[in-house]
Amino acid sequence: MKLLKFAGLMVAASGLASVAHAADKSPIAMQDIAELSGGGATVGTHWRDGIDLAIRDINKAGGVLGHPLTVVHADTASSAGTARALMLKAIDAKPYVILGPGYSGSVAVTGPMAAKAKIPEIMGGEAEGLTLKGNDYLFRTSFGQQSTMPKVAKFIQDHWKAKSVAVAYVNNDFGKDGKNEVEKDLKALGINVVADLPSEAGQVDFASDVSKIKAAKPDVLFIYDNEEESANMMKELGREGVKIPIMGETTIAGQKVIDLAGKDAEGIYCHVGLTTDADIPAIQKFRKEFVDAYHYVPDHNGMKGWLAVQLVKAVTEKMGKVDQADFAKTLHGMTISAKTDPGILMTVTYSKTGDLSRESFLVHVENGKQKIVQILPPLKN
Amino acid sequence: MANLVNLIITGLATGAIYALVAIGFTLLWQTSQTINFAQGDFVMLPAFFMLPMLHAGVPYWLAILIGVILSMLILGYGYKKLLVDPIRKHGVLPLAIAGMALSIFMQEGVKNYTAEAHVFPALIPNLDFHIFGAVVSAQSIAVVVVALAVVIALQWLLNKTLVGHQMQATAQNSTVARLLGIPVERMVLYTFLINGALVAIASALVSPLIFAKFSTGNIMGMAAFTAAIVGGFNQVRGAIAGGLLLGVVNNIGSAYISAQYRDAIPLLLLILVILFRPQGLMGRAEERTV
Numbered sequence: 001m002k003l004l005k006f007a008g009l010m011v012a013a014s015g016l017a018s019v020a021h022a023a024d025k026s027p028i029a030m031q032d033i034a035e036l037s038g039g040g041a042t043v044g045t046h047w048r049d050g051i052d053l054a055i056r057d058i059n060k061a062g063g064v065l066g067h068p069l070t071v072v073h074a075d076t077a078s079s080a081g082t083a084r085a086l087m088l089k090a091i092d093a094k095p096y097v098i099l100g101p102g103y104s105g106s107v108a109v110t111g112p113m114a115a116k117a118k119i120p121e122i123m124g125g126e127a128e129g130l131t132l133k134g135n136d137y138l139f140r141t142s143f144g145q146q147s148t149m150p151k152v153a154k155f156i157q158d159h160w161k162a163k164s165v166a167v168a169y170v171n172n173d174f175g176k177d178g179k180n181e182v183e184k185d186l187k188a189l190g191i192n193v194v195a196d197l198p199s200e201a202g203q204v205d206f207a208s209d210v211s212k213i214k215a216a217k218p219d220v221l222f223i224y225d226n227e228e229e230s231a232n233m234m235k236e237l238g239r240e241g242v243k244i245p246i247m248g249e250t251t252i253a254g255q256k257v258i259d260l261a262g263k264d265a266e267g268i269y270c271h272v273g274l275t276t277d278a279d280i281p282a283i284q285k286f287r288k289e290f291v292d293a294y295h296y297v298p299d300h301n302g303m304k305g306w307l308a309v310q311l312v313k314a315v316t317e318k319m320g321k322v323d324q325a326d327f328a329k330t331l332h333g334m335t336i337s338a339k340t341d342p343g344i345l346m347t348v349t350y351s352k353t354g355d356l357s358r359e360s361f362l363v364h365v366e367n368g369k370q371k372i373v374q375i376l377p378p379l380k381n
Numbered sequence: 382m383a384n385l386v387n388l389i390i391t392g393l394a395t396g397a398i399y400a401l402v403a404i405g406f407t408l409l410w411q412t413s414q415t416i417n418f419a420q421g422d423f424v425m426l427p428a429f430f431m432l433p434m435l436h437a438g439v440p441y442w443l444a445i446l447i448g449v450i451l452s453m454l455i456l457g458y459g460y461k462k463l464l465v466d467p468i469r470k471h472g473v474l475p476l477a478i479a480g481m482a483l484s485i486f487m488q489e490g491v492k493n494y495t496a497e498a499h500v501f502p503a504l505i506p507n508l509d510f511h512i513f514g515a516v517v518s519a520q521s522i523a524v525v526v527v528a529l530a531v532v533i534a535l536q537w538l539l540n541k542t543l544v545g546h547q548m549q550a551t552a553q554n555s556t557v558a559r560l561l562g563i564p565v566e567r568m569v570l571y572t573f574l575i576n577g578a579l580v581a582i583a584s585a586l587v588s589p590l591i592f593a594k595f596s597t598g599n600i601m602g603m604a605a606f607t608a609a610i611v612g613g614f615n616q617v618r619g620a621i622a623g624g625l626l627l628g629v630v631n632n633i634g635s636a637y638i639s640a641q642y643r644d645a646i647p648l649l650l651l652i653l654v655i656l657f658r659p660q661g662l663m664g665r666a667e668e669r670t671v
Contacts, residue, residue, distance in 0.1 A: 037489075039596060041496035171641060198640050202600045204591050205628070207391035208636035208643070211384040228498045228592055239518035240387065241509045260500055260592060 027070040028063075028322055030312065031095035033086045033110065035102050038078030039201050042227060042256060043102045043301045047124055048073050049294050050305025051099060054343065057289070064313045067322060071099070071309075080106045084113070091117045096324055098122070099308045102301060104130060104174040111138045120327045122308040124301060126250075127177040131353045137328050139311070139354040141304040143273045145181040147355065147379050148249055152222065152271050153185035155362060159269065160245050162219035166195035168209060168233055169224040178224045178249070194218050199229045206236035213242060220245045223252050231260035238264035245269075253363045253370050254299045265365050269373075272361045274300040274307075277370045282338060282345045303345070310343035311336070349378070386515040388632045394521035395590075396628020397528030401583040402605035403612065403620035404535065405576035410614055411552035412572040414473060415465055418480030420580070421602020422487040423460075427452040427584035428501055428593035429491055435502060449581040457577025461570060484598065491595040501588035524586050531582055532621055535575070539617065548572060607647050611654050613664020622663050626650075 032051055035044030055069045063069060074090065076083040083106035090098055091113065097120045101107055104127030111130065114121040115137040123130075123138065128145040131138060156162050165186055169175035175198070183193050195216035197209045210233075213221060221237075221244050223230050230252045237244065238261075246268040251257060253270035276287040276298055286306060290298045298306075314336045319326055335349040348358040362374040402424055409415040417423070431448035435441065464483060468476045504527065508519035539545035550558040551568040559565050583601070591597060604627060612623025627647050634646035660666045 037492055037496065041492065045496060196640075200644055202591070202596060203643075204587070204600055204604070205391060205395045205632055207388055208632045208640065211388055211636050212640075215384060228594070231498075232591060239507060239509075239520060241516045256497065260498060262500065 025063075025066055025068075028067045028096045028312070028316070029093070030069065030071045030097050030099055030309075031090040031093060032071050032073045032099040033076060033083055033090060033106075034073060034100045035078040035106075036073065036075035038076075039226065040076075040078035040103050042299075043124070044075070044078075044100075046299050046301035047100065047102050047305035049290070050298060050302040050307075051309050052305075053286075053290055053293055054306045054309035056293075057343070058309065058313055064316045065320070065322065069309065069312070076101055076103070076106055078103060080109045084109045087113045091119065095119065096322065097312055097327065099305070100124060102304070104177070105172060107138070108173065111135050114138070119324065120331070122311055124304045124308075125174070127174045128181050129173075129177055131355050135354065136332070137354075139328075139331060139350065140356050141307045141311070142250075142300065142356075143360065144355050145178045147357070148271055148273065148360070149178065149181040149185045150379070151360065151376055152182055152247060152249055153189055153191070155269065155271065156186065156220050156222070156247055157189045157191060160220050162191055162245075164192045164194040164216070164218045164220075166197060166213050166216055166218040166221045167193050167224065168197035168199060168221065170226050170229060171198035171200055175224060182222060182224070199225055199233070201226055201229065203229055203232070206233050207240070209233060210236050210240050210242060213237070213244065214240075218244070220247055222246075223248045225251065227251055227254060227257050228260065231257050231265070234261040234264040234268070247271075250274075250300055253365060255297055255370070256299065258365055258368055258370070262368075265368075268365045270363050270365070270370075271376075272300065272363050272370070273358075274303040275361055275363065275370060275372070276300075276303065277363070278361060278372060280346065282342050286345060307344065310341065310345075314341045314344060384515065384636070385633075386513045387517055388636055389629055390512070390515070390517045390525070391521050392629035392632035393625055394524040394628070395631070396608075396625035397525050398583050398587045398624070399601075399604045399608045399627055400621045400624025401528055401531060401579045401586075402601055403609040403624045404532070404617055405579045406605060406609040407614055407617055407620045408552075408572045409576055412548065412555075412569045413465065413469065415469065416473070416477055416480070417460075417576075418477055418602070419484040419487060419598075420480075420605060421598030421600070422484045423452075423456045423576070423580040423598070424583045424587065424601045424605075425593075425595065425598035426456065426487055426491065427581035428499075428588040428597070429494070430581075431585065432499060432501065432593055441502060445581075445585050448585065449578050452581035452584075453574045453577035455577070456580060457574040458570070460577075461573040465573070484602070488595050488598065496595060498592035498594040501585075501593045503589035504586070520589065524590075527582070527586060531579070535579075535617070538575075544568075544571065604647070607651050610661060611647075611651055613661025616661070616664050619661050619663035623661065626662070 034047050059068045074086045083101050087110040098114050099122055102124035104125035107123045107125035107130050115135045120137050124141055167179050169179040195212050248270040250272050258265045315331050319330050331350050332352050336344045338344050338347045346358045348356050350356050357378040360376045361372050363370040364373045427448045430451045431444045434444035468479050503520050505523045510517045547563045548568045551565050555565050608623035608627045609620045613619025635643035
């Protein structure tokens with residue numbers, strides 16, 4: 001009888017152990033909130049596919065500390081209001097981290113909610129103000145405007161010896177923040193902003209913007225619009241025969257914009273934080289895998305989605321445990337080397353505010369393609 | 382001065398496209414008391430009929446022609462038979478809501494096919510003209526010319542042909558028209574077919590300017606609806622005037638008043654018209670019997 005009890009206890013113990021073992025290998029659940037439809041559909045779909053590809057690769061290699069990664073994608077329809085509702089739903093699901101959104105306006109709404117729930121949010125927004133509000137749980141996947149615009153202003157000064165600049169920007173919080181930042185940086189270098197050109201998403205006619213450019217006669221035009229509006233602005237300049245040096249930040253050198261604008265995009269310069277054209281083996285490997293999986297070339301948003309997941313892996317492995325509470329604390333001030341974590345593509349350092357610092361690129365559009373003409377060193381945090 | 386000329390010409394080009402779409406609004410309203418809240422998306426969709434053909438190497442004119450025919454069949458005949466006829470008998474409001482639902486359905490349908498913007502070839506190559514010192518693109522002039530040609534053809538149809546007279550009679554009083562032996566239902570169908578053709582032509586004209594994308598209809602529908610009300614919802618010539626005026630006001634307003642409030646300027650115009658001339662600038666005041 002005693003022997004039977006002992007055997008029963010052993011079976012129960014081994015059962016519990018196997019349950020515990022299974023629990024150890026339980027998936028790390030993430031929630032993605034992205035612009036999968038509406039005006040930001042291109043941004044969101046690239047971001048989502050980057051996430052899925054990273055998860056596929058990491059899980060194939062055994063997961064993170066043995067845990068497989070999972071993600072649930074939710075569509076904001078490019079609306080901050082919908083993003084807010086989805087964040088409420090996501091918080092209820094208690095994910096390990098939240099990925100996205102990509103639109104700065106949506107991040108501004110969702111960031112405080114994730115912080116209140118103490119869930120790290122790794123997002124794609126680039127507006128300057130997002131990481132200046134003391135949110136300890138918010139992390140970027142790309143540069144904030146405070147990191148990019150000084151580089152843009154410096155290039156405008158060095159390359160064209162410009163004294164005056166016209167700034168075309170998308171008329172929302174993201175565009176206005178960028179315009180204010182670049183205006184400040186240009187002024188600091190003694191360059192005047194002589195034309196202020198806000199545009200609306202989906203704007204049909206850019207003739208009035210071009211007429212203002214012609215009247216102001218700036219040395220350089222800086223375009224900080226969404227994809228279609230950037231292309232439309234360049235096409236209108238081409239239609240009206242206006243020849244002016246054009247500088248941009250990330251968006252206008254995207255392949256989609258180059259394709260849409262056609263020959264009118266030739267010769268533009270652009271600062272790019274992330275580009276799949278970079279001659280860096282890890283980036284080329286990522287690009288090939290992405291193209292093989294989805295049959296299109298990813299833009300920087302695809303890279304951002306990929307990097308968001310790789311960040312989760314790197315931080316969790318550094319902690320040696322799946323610990324949501326320590327995640328944000330660990331990432332603040334952390335440097336992730338591309339040598340030890342090749343998935344991170346380029347060595348990156350995170351500041352106490354969730355901003356990041358890494359190398360960036362200056363590209364020139366030639367024959368309908370981006371060509372990297374300069375690698376810019378990381379800024380100090 | 383040169384800038385002003387350019388703003389007026391490009392504004393007229395955009396306005397001419399608004400006018401084509403606005404004419405569709407007025408035609409449908411006059412003959413069937415239908416307000417098509419999917420009208421903007423009716424402009425978006427034909428571009429996606431034409432694009433695959435253009436990519437397949439079909440000649441430009443043929444792709445446009447087939448696109449117009451498909452649009453007349455699907456967005457004209459199909460829309461009337463499958464949506465308007467079954468719902469219209471329940472009143473204007475259910476039809477308006479059905480139109481909104483159709484708009485969402487069309488956008489989501491195209492989005493599932495492709496969410497990205499696509500380059501659409503222009504009617505003519507990019508050339509510049511110099512008019513009063515202004516550099517004006519040939520594309521803008523071509524858009525105005527084509528739109529005006531379509532409007533003139535439509536006016537000829539309505540005013541100089543028997544079918545046109547019958548359509549006008551149907552628009553003015555369908556009961557009397559029926560008593561006179563006019564095939565009212567057929568006339569109503571013709572207006573839906575004409576609307577299908579107009580939106581397809583507008584699609585071919587606007588898509589090279591703002592690309593072919595699932596969300597194009599949002600802007601076009603709103604602008605054309607505003608144009609139709611400003612010009613006069615019950616007059617074709619009102620829709621033309623409203624469209625042209627809206628295009629020019631939008632351009633001049635954003636150049637000389639405020640680019641930030643460019644979307645608000647046409648709506649201010651709309652409010653002023655509603656306050657001081659509710660029937661629209663060229664519309665006919667309608668008496669209502671109680």
